[in-house]
Amino acid sequence: MKTKMILLAALMFHLMTSYAQLSEKTENEPQNTSMKLMSTNDSKISIGGYAEINYNQPFGNDIRSNGELDVQRMVLLFAYQFNDRVDFVTEIEFEHVKEVFVEQAFIRYKLNEWMNLRAGLILIPMGIINEYHEPTTFNGVERPLIANTLIPTTWREIGIGFSGKFNDLGLKYQVYLVNGLNGYDDGTAKISGGGLRSGRKKGAESFMSSPNLSFKIDYYGISNLKLGFSGYLGKTQSTLFDGLDTNNDALVMMADSSRVGLNLFGIDARYNKDGFAFRGAYFAGSLTNTAEYNELTGKDVGSKLFGYYMEASYNLMRLFENKNEELVFFARYENYNTQSAVEAGTVKNDAYAVKQITTGLGYRIANGVVLKADLQFLKNKTQDSYAKQFNAGVAVWF
Amino acid sequence: MRKLPGLILISLGLSLACLSANASLSEKVQKRMDKELKKQLGSAMFKRESITFENNDLSFTLENDQLYKISLEKSVKGFVLVEEAMGRYHSFKFMVFVNSKLEVQAVYVLQYDEDYGSEITSKKWLEQFKGFNPQSKFEYKQNIDAISGATISSKSITLGIKNVLQKFKELREKGCL
Numbered sequence: 001m002k003t004k005m006i007l008l009a010a011l012m013f014h015l016m017t018s019y020a021q022l023s024e025k026t027e028n029e030p031q032n033t034s035m036k037l038m039s040t041n042d043s044k045i046s047i048g049g050y051a052e053i054n055y056n057q058p059f060g061n062d063i064r065s066n067g068e069l070d071v072q073r074m075v076l077l078f079a080y081q082f083n084d085r086v087d088f089v090t091e092i093e094f095e096h097v098k099e100v101f102v103e104q105a106f107i108r109y110k111l112n113e114w115m116n117l118r119a120g121l122i123l124i125p126m127g128i129i130n131e132y133h134e135p136t137t138f139n140g141v142e143r144p145l146i147a148n149t150l151i152p153t154t155w156r157e158i159g160i161g162f163s164g165k166f167n168d169l170g171l172k173y174q175v176y177l178v179n180g181l182n183g184y185d186d187g188t189a190k191i192s193g194g195g196l197r198s199g200r201k202k203g204a205e206s207f208m209s210s211p212n213l214s215f216k217i218d219y220y221g222i223s224n225l226k227l228g229f230s231g232y233l234g235k236t237q238s239t240l241f242d243g244l245d246t247n248n249d250a251l252v253m254m255a256d257s258s259r260v261g262l263n264l265f266g267i268d269a270r271y272n273k274d275g276f277a278f279r280g281a282y283f284a285g286s287l288t289n290t291a292e293y294n295e296l297t298g299k300d301v302g303s304k305l306f307g308y309y310m311e312a313s314y315n316l317m318r319l320f321e322n323k324n325e326e327l328v329f330f331a332r333y334e335n336y337n338t339q340s341a342v343e344a345g346t347v348k349n350d351a352y353a354v355k356q357i358t359t360g361l362g363y364r365i366a367n368g369v370v371l372k373a374d375l376q377f378l379k380n381k382t383q384d385s386y387a388k389q390f391n392a393g394v395a396v397w398f
Numbered sequence: 399m400r401k402l403p404g405l406i407l408i409s410l411g412l413s414l415a416c417l418s419a420n421a422s423l424s425e426k427v428q429k430r431m432d433k434e435l436k437k438q439l440g441s442a443m444f445k446r447e448s449i450t451f452e453n454n455d456l457s458f459t460l461e462n463d464q465l466y467k468i469s470l471e472k473s474v475k476g477f478v479l480v481e482e483a484m485g486r487y488h489s490f491k492f493m494v495f496v497n498s499k500l501e502v503q504a505v506y507v508l509q510y511d512e513d514y515g516s517e518i519t520s521k522k523w524l525e526q527f528k529g530f531n532p533q534s535k536f537e538y539k540q541n542i543d544a545i546s547g548a549t550i551s552s553k554s555i556t557l558g559i560k561n562v563l564q565k566f567k568e569l570r571e572k573g574c575l
Contacts, residue, residue, distance in 0.1 A: 079488075081489075108512065108513075116513060170520055172517075220545070221522075224543060226545075226546045324537075367553070
């Protein structure tokens with residue numbers, strides 16, 4: 001662990017000093033670091049990053065709680081352009097100051113105008129936040145719960161596939177074969193009625209029993225509107241397939257029971273015009289083989305899950321004819337259930353049905369820096385009243 | 399058997415790619431430039447001449463294949479400047495076609511390699527820049543519509559177009575156009 005940290009620090013230091021040599025004049029307009037670096041035609045490295053420093057304070061009932069302050073994430077992005085056709089992109093994340101993860105690490109190879117090959121550790125294209133998770137691009141201190149519990153953001157897997165665009169049609173697409181979520185690891189069941197999040201291997205010595213298919217289509221042919229449709233099909237992975245004697249029927253059946261089939265779909269929409277923005281996302285999933293999985297593992301995985309959120313926002317500065325600054329007021333409603341249906345024999349738990357309302361402000365003090373504050377009201381079906389929490393945070397993207 | 403769909407996907411993709419990967423990039427860029435100019439001028443009979451300067455006191459570097467004079471039937475219709483700007487991880491090339499009064503007639507993205515931010519290649523979005531001249535004031539998210547998910551490239555091209563117009567202004571003031 002320590003060796004990895006030292007090597008990482010050395011790499012960053014080297015890249016920082018290279019940046020210092022490559023960058024030329026500073027511009028008057030604020031640009032992000034990658035724009036500055038590439039102002040000379042020879043520069044091939046770009047460096048960027050984002051960070052979220054948050055404060056969460058529950059309040060409002062008879063029980064006093066401590067507030068939590070956290071450098072929730074500090075991320076560095078590096079990209080290297082090998083030539084016109086090939087580049088490498090990597091995203092390294094420090095969570096809560098001490099956990100290091102690699103969120104992306106892939107090669108992009110341009111095959112032709114409408115098709116690129118991508119291989120490596122890739123972001124699963126599902127919903128809005130998983131791909132666009134820079135904190136200055138979403139409202140609220142915390143990400144929508146759906147982009148946490150339902151879609152296990154940041155969801156990334158190792159795989160290979162194609163991405164590209166058809167400019168004239170206003171269409172972008174992505175399709176990948178990836179290794180799936182870990183459903184069963186040496187006796188430990190990794191998923192439950194509470195969702196798929198614990199099944200993430202995060203590219204760290206992932207194993208594959210069967211490939212999964214992930215795809216997304218984005219449509220941006222209508223002005224001010226962006227629509228997306230995503231899908232994810234496959235089975236969860238299981239260590240019981242490793243060294244499995246395919247002639248032993250009992251073992252094969254057991255291995256089969258240790259995985260669940262996933263058929264997940266999502267639709268998302270984003271609209272913005274004249275300071276007003278709307279975004280929404282809807283997900284639905286059907287899970288197969290859950291009765292067998294639950295019998296083997298004692299878990300309570302549901303056979304269906306669904307969730308959606310809707311958000312509206314407005315830049316209040318426009319009321320004062322001040323178009324330079326941004327003070328965005330927003331309100332968001334989320335509703336999801338990771339166990340909206342169960343197969344016979346599985347216990348249904350109402351605590352998995354959750355509603356959350358978030359409302360607050362985001363004050364953009366510079367391009368790439370937003371000060372945020374909001375109130376959240378959260379309750380699940382077993383509770384009578386909403387738990388309240390105040391959040392404040394600093395969001396940075398460069 | 400289960401691996402078959404994956405293998406088919408990959409081999410199909412690679413074979414399709416090989417079929418269309420032949421022409422060199424800069425030839426393609428020039429073809430695209432001419433196609434857009436033909437559309438703007440309503441005729442394929444125009445002349446596109448590269449303009450370069452030997453001794454100049456310009457505040458910026460002008461490459462050999464960057465600036466063009468466009469004429470149709472012996473009258474000058476306008477000028478084109480090809481500029482490079484930065485997307486999220488990869489640079490892209492675009493052209494600004496102005497008339498002889500230095501008013502933007504069209505902005506067209508000639509080469510956009512990466513996936514992120516490719517929405518800026520949308521012709522409808524680029525039409526917003528039509529009519530601007532070096533004196534115009536325009537800002538991303540104010541009078542230029544924002545694009546969700548393409549923040550970096552849309553800001554970058556907006557700034558790039560501003561720079562192009564200032565370059566045209568300087569070229570005119572120094573008698574180069």
